[in-house]
Amino acid sequence: MAIIDLMAALMGVSMGFLAFLVIGGISGVSAWIFYPGVSYGVKSGRILIAFLLGSITAAASSYAGQYLGLFQSGQILEWASAIFAACAVGCIFTALAK
Template sequence: MAIIDLMAALMGVSMGFLAFLVIGGVSGLSAWIFYPVASDGVKRGRILMAFLLGSIAAAASSYAGQYWDLFQSGQILEWASAIFAACAVGCVFTALAK
């Protein structure tokens, strides 16, 4: 029984991580693509950095909100804060990079 509980706990953590990787990455990339500033061409390093920063911002906002008891894991406010944080960080990075 302990093995099943351990597997469920680990799958929850890994699925949350994968979800924030995808949500944050897509938000960071969309901020990079749709930010209304003329770019000097597509650079892979900057796009990868926008993806990673969006993912890190999404995970950080989730964990910070849970730490400060603003929401619990899986609530819609957690997802909204993750998407907002990823978009905000993606826009700031894009503004500074372009």
């Protein structure tokens, strides 16, 4: 029984990380695509950086909010903070890069 509990705990952590990887990446890339300004062609390196920054920021905001006691894992406020943080960092990066 303890093995099943351990596997469930590990799968929850890995699935949460994958969810923040996807959500943060999409938020970062969409900030790059839809941010107004002159774009000199699609540069895959900068889109990859926006994806990684969004993913890292989404995961960091989730873990920071849980550490500070603002929310628990799985609450809607956790998802909202992850999306907002990823979009904010994506817009800041795009404003500096474009």
